[in-house]
Amino acid sequence: xxxxxxxxxxxxxxxxxxxxxxxxxxxxxxxxxxxxxxxxxxxxxxxxxxxxxxxxxxxxxxxxxxxxxxxxxxxxxxxxxxxxxxxxxxxxxxxxxxxxxxxxxxxxxxxxxxxxxxxxxxxxxxxxxxxxxxxxxxxxxxxxxxxxxxxxxxxxxxxxxxxxxxxxxxxxxxxxxxxxxxxxxxxxxxxxxxxxxxxxxxxxxxxxxxxxxxxxxxxxxxxxxxxxxxxxxxxxxxxxxxxxxxxxxxxxxxxxxxxxxxxxxxxxxxxxxxxxxxxxxxxxxxxxxxxxxxxxxxxxxxxxxxxxxxxxxxxxxxxxxxxxxxxxxxxxxxxxxxxxxxxxxxxxxxxxxxxxxxxxxxxxxxxxxxxxxxxxxxxxxxxxxxxxxxxxxxxxxxxxxxxxxxxxxxxxxxxxxxxxxxxxxxxxxxxxxxxxxxxxxxxxxxxxxxxxxxxxxxxxxxxxxxxxxxxxxxxxxxxxxxxxxxxxxxxxxxxxxxxxxxxxxxxxxxxxxxxxxxxxxxxxxxxxxxxxxxxxxxxxxxxxxx
Amino acid sequence: xxxxxxxxxxxxxxxxxxxxxxxxxxxxxxxxxxxxxxxxxxxxxxxxxxxxxxxxxxxxxxxxxxxxxxxxxxxxxxxxxxxxxxxxxxxxxxxxxxxxxxxxxxxxxxxxxxxxxxxxxxxxxxxxxxxxxxxxxxxxxxxxxxxxxxxxxxxxxxxxxxxxxxxxxxxxxxxxxxxxxxxxxxxxxxxxxxxxxxxxxxxxxxxxxxxxxxxxxxxxxxxxxxxxxxxxxxxxxxxxxxxxxxxxxxxxxxxxxxxxxxxxxxxxxxxxxxxxxxxxxxx
Numbered sequence: 001x002x003x004x005x006x007x008x009x010x011x012x013x014x015x016x017x018x019x020x021x022x023x024x025x026x027x028x029x030x031x032x033x034x035x036x037x038x039x040x041x042x043x044x045x046x047x048x049x050x051x052x053x054x055x056x057x058x059x060x061x062x063x064x065x066x067x068x069x070x071x072x073x074x075x076x077x078x079x080x081x082x083x084x085x086x087x088x089x090x091x092x093x094x095x096x097x098x099x100x101x102x103x104x105x106x107x108x109x110x111x112x113x114x115x116x117x118x119x120x121x122x123x124x125x126x127x128x129x130x131x132x133x134x135x136x137x138x139x140x141x142x143x144x145x146x147x148x149x150x151x152x153x154x155x156x157x158x159x160x161x162x163x164x165x166x167x168x169x170x171x172x173x174x175x176x177x178x179x180x181x182x183x184x185x186x187x188x189x190x191x192x193x194x195x196x197x198x199x200x201x202x203x204x205x206x207x208x209x210x211x212x213x214x215x216x217x218x219x220x221x222x223x224x225x226x227x228x229x230x231x232x233x234x235x236x237x238x239x240x241x242x243x244x245x246x247x248x249x250x251x252x253x254x255x256x257x258x259x260x261x262x263x264x265x266x267x268x269x270x271x272x273x274x275x276x277x278x279x280x281x282x283x284x285x286x287x288x289x290x291x292x293x294x295x296x297x298x299x300x301x302x303x304x305x306x307x308x309x310x311x312x313x314x315x316x317x318x319x320x321x322x323x324x325x326x327x328x329x330x331x332x333x334x335x336x337x338x339x340x341x342x343x344x345x346x347x348x349x350x351x352x353x354x355x356x357x358x359x360x361x362x363x364x365x366x367x368x369x370x371x372x373x374x375x376x377x378x379x380x381x382x383x384x385x386x387x388x389x390x391x392x393x394x395x396x397x398x399x400x401x402x403x404x405x406x407x408x409x410x411x412x413x414x415x416x417x418x419x420x421x422x423x424x425x426x427x428x429x430x431x432x433x434x435x436x437x438x439x440x441x442x443x444x445x446x447x448x449x450x451x452x453x454x455x456x457x458x459x460x461x462x463x464x465x466x467x468x469x470x471x472x473x474x475x476x477x478x479x480x481x482x483x484x485x486x487x488x489x490x491x492x493x494x495x496x497x498x499x500x501x502x503x504x505x506x507x508x509x510x511x512x513x514x515x516x517x518x519x520x521x522x523x524x525x526x527x528x529x530x531x532x533x534x535x536x537x538x539x540x541x542x543x544x545x546x
Numbered sequence: 547x548x549x550x551x552x553x554x555x556x557x558x559x560x561x562x563x564x565x566x567x568x569x570x571x572x573x574x575x576x577x578x579x580x581x582x583x584x585x586x587x588x589x590x591x592x593x594x595x596x597x598x599x600x601x602x603x604x605x606x607x608x609x610x611x612x613x614x615x616x617x618x619x620x621x622x623x624x625x626x627x628x629x630x631x632x633x634x635x636x637x638x639x640x641x642x643x644x645x646x647x648x649x650x651x652x653x654x655x656x657x658x659x660x661x662x663x664x665x666x667x668x669x670x671x672x673x674x675x676x677x678x679x680x681x682x683x684x685x686x687x688x689x690x691x692x693x694x695x696x697x698x699x700x701x702x703x704x705x706x707x708x709x710x711x712x713x714x715x716x717x718x719x720x721x722x723x724x725x726x727x728x729x730x731x732x733x734x735x736x737x738x739x740x741x742x743x744x745x746x747x748x749x750x751x752x753x754x755x756x757x758x759x760x761x762x763x764x765x766x767x768x769x770x771x772x773x774x775x776x777x778x779x780x781x782x783x784x785x786x787x788x789x790x791x792x793x794x795x796x797x798x799x800x801x802x803x804x805x806x807x808x809x810x811x812x813x814x815x816x817x818x819x820x821x822x823x824x825x826x827x828x829x
Contacts, residue, residue, distance in 0.1 A: 109560035109611055113587075121589065124616030125560050198562015198586045238565050325565070329660040362660045364642045365612070438568050445569045449663045458661045471642045474612065545585050 007042045014038070030286040032243035034406045040398035047401050055391045059299040061292050061404065062392040063350040064315045069388035074346075075353035076378045077154060077319065081106030081130040082365055083474050084482065085141035088131040092146060094368075100375060102353060103146070103184075104154040106130030107164070112199040114160045114533025117482035126479035129365070130156075134486050135528045139167040140174070149177045153184035154229070154319070154353075159201035161188040162210055163529050166520040169222065185226035185275055185319070188214060191252040191424055192231045194543065195433045196238035201533060204425050206540035210515065211256060212263040215270045217516035226275040228256060229319060235433070236279035237325045239441020242290045243407055245279060247414030248424075248433050250297055254415075255424035257306060267306050271313035278351075280342040281323040287342070288394055289403035291349025294318065297408055320346035321355040327362040330466060331457035335359040340377050347387055348394050354378055364471040431546040486528065493526040501525045502535050509539040551675050552602040556584040556593040558621060561611035566638060566660075570606060573664030574671070590617055594624035597633055603675045604634040606667070607654075614641055619652040634674045636667070688781035691770035695801075695819045696734070696741040698767040700754050704733050704746045711735050711742065725798045730754050732798045743769070743798065767805070767815040775802050775820040782806060782818075794820070 028036035053059050056066030065071070078100055081088045092103055107130040110122035116134050117126045126132050133139055148171070157164045165186050172182055190207040193200040200207070211228065218225045232240075232249035240248065253274065260270050278294065280287050298316035302308040322342035327335045336359050343356050356374040358366030366374070382388055394400045414436075421427045428434075447453040454460045475481075501522045508518045522532050555571045557564060564586060571581045582600050584593065597605050607618055618637055625633055637649060638658040646657045655674055658667050675681075701707040704722065711717050712735075720734040720741070729752035733744040745766055747755035757766055772778045775794045783789060788807035797803030797819060806816045 113560055115560075121560065121587070123620075124613030125611055128612035129561070193562070196562075198564060199560070237563075239569075362640065364640065438572075441565055442569055442572050445573070445664065449665065455661075459663075468643050471644065476615075 030403070031241040031281065031283050032286065032407065032410055033241070034243075034286070034403060034410070040402055047396060052395060052401075053296075058303065058311065058314055060295040060315055062395050064295060064317055064352070066391070068350060068391040069347070069382075070391065073382045073388060074351050074378075075102045075152070076100050076375060076382075077102040077104045077353045077355055078371060078375055079104040079106050079154075079156065079321070079355050080371065081108075082472075083127040083131065083478055085131055085133065085138040087475075089142050089144050089146070091368075092142075095371075095375070096146070096151070098372065098375060099379065102152045102154065104355060105142070105156065107155070107157055108132045109199065111164075111529060112157060112159070114163070114201050114529055114537070116486060116528050116530030117479060118486055119530055123479070126482050127474055132478070132482050133164065133167070133529065134482065135489055135526055136167050136170055136523045137485070137489055137526070139164075139171050143168075143171050143175075147177075148172045148175055149181040154186075155184065156187050158187050158190055158193050158197075158199055159207065160529055160533050161186045162214055162516055162519045163523065163532050165214065165222075165225075166516065166523045169520060170524050179222045180224070182222050183224040185229050186214070187231060187277070188228040189231045189252065189256075189277075191255060191428055192234050192249075194428045194546075195235060195248065195252075196240075196437065197231075197234040200543045202536065202540040203543045204429065206509075206536075207543075208256075208259045208425070209263075212260045212265065213514045213516050215260050215265055215273070216263065216514055218273065219265070219269050223273075225273065227270070227273045229275045229277045230256065231277040233277050233279045233321055235437065236281060236323065238437050239325075239444060240437045241440050242281065242283070242286050243410035244414065244433075244436060244440060246290055246294055246297070246407055247411035247418075248437075249276065249278070250294070250301070250411065251415050251418045251424040251427070253298065254301065257302075258423065261306075267302075267308045268310040268313050271302060271306075271308055272310060272315075275352075276316055276318035278318050278320050278346075279323050280320050280346040280349075280351075280354075282326050282338065282342065284341055284345050285394075285397075285400055286403055286407070287345035288349045289400055289407050291318070291320075291346070291351065292392075292395075292400075292404045293408040293411065295350070296404070297411065317352045319353045319355070320349075320351040322346070322357045324357055324361055327357060327359070328455060328458045329362040330462065332359045332363060332469060334457050335362070336373060336377065339374065340381070343377055343381055344385075344387065347381055348392075350392060360469060360471065363469065365474065367470060367472045429546070434546060489526060489528075497525045498527050498531070501527055502531060505532065506535050506539060509536055549675075549679070549681065551579045551604065551672060552582070552600065553579050553604045553606060553671060554582050554584065554593070554597050554600060554602045555606045555608065556588050556596070556621075557586050557608050558588055558590055558593060558617040559609050559611045559613040560587055561609065561613075562586055563610040563639075564608070566610075567606075567608040570608070570638065570664055570667060574606075574668055577665070577668040577672075579668070579671070590620040590624055593621050594628060594630070597625065598628050598630050602633060603678075604636065604671045606671075607635065607637045608639050609637070609641070610639040612640070614639065615645055615648065618649055618654055622653040632678060634671060634678065636671065636674075638662070638667075689772070689774070689778065691772050691778075691818070693771040694740045695769040695771035695817075695821070696743045697765065698743045698745055698769065698815075698817070700745050700757050700763055700766040702746070702758060702763055704731060704744055707744055708733060711744070717742070721799070723798055724748065725796075727795050727797070728753060734799065767817050769803070769817040769819040772818050772820055775804060775818055778818050779804050787811070794818075 052061040055063035080091050108127050109125045111133045115122050117132050215227050218227045230253045232245040235248050236245040295316045299314040302314045322339045339356050356377045358370035358374045360370045418427045505518050555567050571583045574581045636656045637654050641657050717735045720736050722733045724731050729748045731746045735742040745754045787810040790807050791804035794802035794804050802820045804818045808815050
């Protein structure tokens with residue numbers, strides 16, 4: 001019996017048995033509304049090597065390196081930071097002792113928005129969602145006794161990324177570490193701030209200049225630094241589906257490439273330092289497919305559209321974090337299981353580094369216990385399951401390859417639309433991505449409320465009288481302490497030098513020169529982040545939303 | 547007329563997580579409220595000023611940064627200062643359970659934590675506003691229907707369908723009659739205090755024929771038993787319900803009936819149906 005005949009008979013048999021045992025749903029689909037068939041592999045589908053490539057080879061569908069985790073596991077990089085620089089420094093050293101291999105700094109919101117701790121908008125926020133940094137003094141305390149030539153550091157900082165990077169560079173110099181040896185990442189992705197995350201300061205145009213200034217400066221001075229982490233993570237958290245996350249992230253990436261080329265940079269000089277950051281959400285196979293599609297899309301765009309010659313320019317390297325918005329406040333221990341499957345999808349998708357969320361993040365900042373379980377989850381995946389022992393193990397799965405193709409197709413449709421609007425910057429200014437995301441997020445909410453989508457422990461399998469777990473509290477007096485520290489600094493620093501540096505920053509902001517060198521001089525003179533961003537606010541104006 | 551509740555959804559503090567605020571805003575709008583959303587990074591002073599200026603009934607504060615203990619009470623203090631204590635204030639976001647009693651002691655009426663269905667938030671605000679305004683009888687001032695008078699079921703052929711009801715289910719066929727106004731032949735089957743009304747089209751233009759053409763046989767309408775049908779029709783219209791019949795028409799069994807338009811009733815075809823007293827008693 002030939003294959004087609006056999007499949008036909010199977011289909012008829014299945015149809016008969018479905019009369020008696022109907023399927024759970026009339027229609028199965030992924031988060032991106034890709035139709036999910038009963039069975040894949042019944043048609044003659046081929047995924048030839050020229051199409052998928054081999055690991056470490058164009059178009060990198062199968063991974064950005066040839067040996068992947070057989071050589072070295074992904075970097076286990078837990079995002080942490082709260083309270084004062086001293087407290088966060090302790091947590092960092094604890095995590096490094098526990099076997100974490102890279103640092104990831106969370107800054108508090110005043111720092112992220114360029115306000116000092118004593119600004120009126122900072123009340124209640126100092127040290128809450130991350131560490132409070134006002135000046136280079138705080139940065140020194142944060143990095144005390146951490147060998148900056150050995151540890152790579154990721155900093156989630158966007159609008160004032162230049163200032164924090166300048167502080168990091170200045171502290172490294174004080175520690176006697178050459179800037180060429182520094183490795184790490186700044187997020188520095190302003191477009192997704194306008195779209196989804198909300199910690200913007202300046203309007204798009206000067207923001208893009210700050211970003212390309214960093215590209216140019218690091219190319220010369222901090223060559224191992226990842227100058228941007230183009231982030232789909234927050235776009236997904238804001239409610240986008242997998243295809244939207246993929247599309248809007250890549251579209252933003254193209255906007256940065258265009259801006260850098262326009263600023264006179266050569267693609268093969270800056271593109272190898274671009275990094276990406278994705279979300280690992282619940283729908284397992286779709287997520288694996290998303291990571292694989294992202295690599296392939298970026299490689300094609302860099303090589304074919306931009307004509308990049310250096311293979312490193314083609315490679316999309318990415319960090320992944322498990323989906324914070326998938327965590328439930330109800331039965332929080334269930335979140336450990338969600339995080340595990342999400343993390344597994346990132347590993348099978350070939351991530352370069354990974355943050356696993358803590359079970360209690362829908363309730364408060366994670367406790368030390370919860371943070372440890374989250375890290376252990378990664379260590380168990382790495383050391384016990386064997387999933388890291390071969391490269392791209394899901395390749396060739398009819399279903400996963402189909403989803404990879406479909407996500408690429410859907411994302412390309414969005415990117416085409418965005419191109420017609422004039423690119424990602426124009427689309428953001430028109431509120432296009434924001435509207436698309438809100439639409440998807442509201443539809444998801446309705447499906448959850450109607451029970452069409454099940455969230456275990458929240459709208460099904462609920463329990464009465466949830467136990468109330470212990471939560472982490474940030475020192476409530478921290479805001480005052482930080483203000484005192486800031487006043488003491490202002491009293492002892494050389495005020496004339498501060499004023500002079502701020503004035504030269506103002507002059508540079510009016511012109512076209514790269515702002516990074518002067519910002520480095522500002523932080524070395526103990527100018528605060530609020531003062532530096534204050535001058536730039538006056539020169540550039542502030543973004544106020546669509 | 548139903549009072550339109552005005553709500554200010556506000557994001558105090560610096561966090562940019564507005565997914566929840568946007569979803570709740572839209573859900574409250576869909577519920578029929580007027581919603582003003584402030585946008586991100588609003589100082590308590592801005593929120594209190596906007597609430598007074600926009601003359602809102604309620605404020606929803608959303609904060610995911612952990613600054614709620616400082617910022618929510620500050621909003622309450624400023625509202626008090628402006629003499630706007632009567633505004634109902636609720637909160638949401640990532641708020642640890644142990645902070646909720648403190649926030650409630652500061653006048654926040656309710657804190658909705660992650661996973662709360664939006665309808666629960668909408669209901670809470672509505673009830674709180676009605677309570678404040680002394681609107682006791684909810685929104686409803688008319689007379690509610692008294693019973694399900696009958697359920698109408700469209701069939702292709704009475705002859706084919708009746709044996710199921712009579713021989714299989716064992717119900718009693720009460721009567722068969724023609725209703726010229728609807729171009730239908732009707733069989734009444736008694737079940738407890740209510741009836742099933744099987745409808746067979748007499749002509750191709752009959753509404754029942756059109757129904758079967760479009761959707762096939764099946765449940766066609768639900769008849770609500772009322773008294774003083776014309777008053778009920780007027781009440782429905784004053785509540786913005788579209789009526790197929792603005793005045794009662796003669797229905798089967800000597801009843802006076804009027805249909806409501808499904809576009810106003812979430813896609814269910816409802817009939818208001820009044821039977822004369824003598825007829826009811828005769829049965």
